[in-house]
Amino acid sequence: MKQLGHNSDFNEDKELLQLASTGDTKAFSLIFHRYSPKIYSYALKIVKSATLAEEIAQEVFVKIWNLEAQLSEIANLDAYLRVLTRNHTLKVLRRMALEIKASRLMAYDYQEDHNETEEYIIFKDSEKILNQAIEKLPAQQKLVYSLCHQEGLKYEEVAERLNISKLTVKTHMQHALRFLRNYVSTHTDIAIVVILLTLLAEKH
Template identity: 35%
Template sequence: MLSHQNHSDEQLAELLKGGDEEAFAQLFERHKSKVYAYAYKWTKSKAEAEEITQDIFVNLWINRNKLPDILNVSAYIYKIAVNKTYDYLRSNKAKEFMMKQFAALCPQKSSAESAEYDYLLKENEGIVSRAISQLSQQKQRIFYLSTQEAKTPKEIAKDLNLTSSTVRSHLSDAIQHIRTSLKGVSFVIFFVFVNYFK
């Protein structure tokens, strides 16, 4: 690896295309911490952040022959990290987390009532998930940052390089769309969602 330490990222990327393992190892050492930090920032899970980081570099190696001409390797890897982390946020794990947040808003119930509510929640989870998936990627991202990370429009705007008014508009559209989708489901699910976003 010593022979590659003085190479630029772009030179290493070119060597990587040819299957140079040392070039790959050097890129990994240079960028793994940044990728992990970004993934952990959004997932709040060491295990998930480690898995995302590993997947990114494993796929980078597997697809080395298909790499384009990269002018900025750091930006290229960062973009992959953003997309990979966003995929996690859209995954069933994240949707399950959100549904649990909805459930937590409900008052304490008897065992029978709880069982009935759990059934209704599970039954309608697919409707909620489909409603979310119908949003544009930008709206989905803003929605998740608001619901999962409890970020304010100002914080989201800073993270995504948008204006606060744009974030508020996208969030309002997303919530309205999901509310509309939920009007045909169980009243308790609809009630929880509406009250969550008052």
């Protein structure tokens, strides 16, 4: 594939966008075949999943097609698609993270035939990294984190149980979460980071 920086490619993109904006399916098909491998590769670098990257590439082009008349207003198609792909990919990852967060306890009830599903594998990877990070917390932070995040207690309930102030509980949690976020951000790829950071949202 040629670099978009070449004037010939840039001008051709503009012409194809203009035609596609009028509903020309042939022009849109040319855009699709020119850029779908690039979008797929970019998404794959982020999600580390061929199936998910392929779905993202298809969804990105559905978004592009739905722009219709606005297609002619795109100044730089390569840059536009890159930003659109990145934003959509992160949106997909956040959605996965929320789904996993909402049903993470169900993962323990998965039957053997579910053990190789993509969501389960990502969940287990994220769980392993998070547990490694938790083990490195100072004892008091680890205890407070466990009570708040793993047992679901509120700050005031933890304060009462440990006979410390609510402010102390909150401080321990803030330090623990800061450490855990930094740890997972440097020990895994973006897909798992997004999931873990969603799981590590501070509770009150």
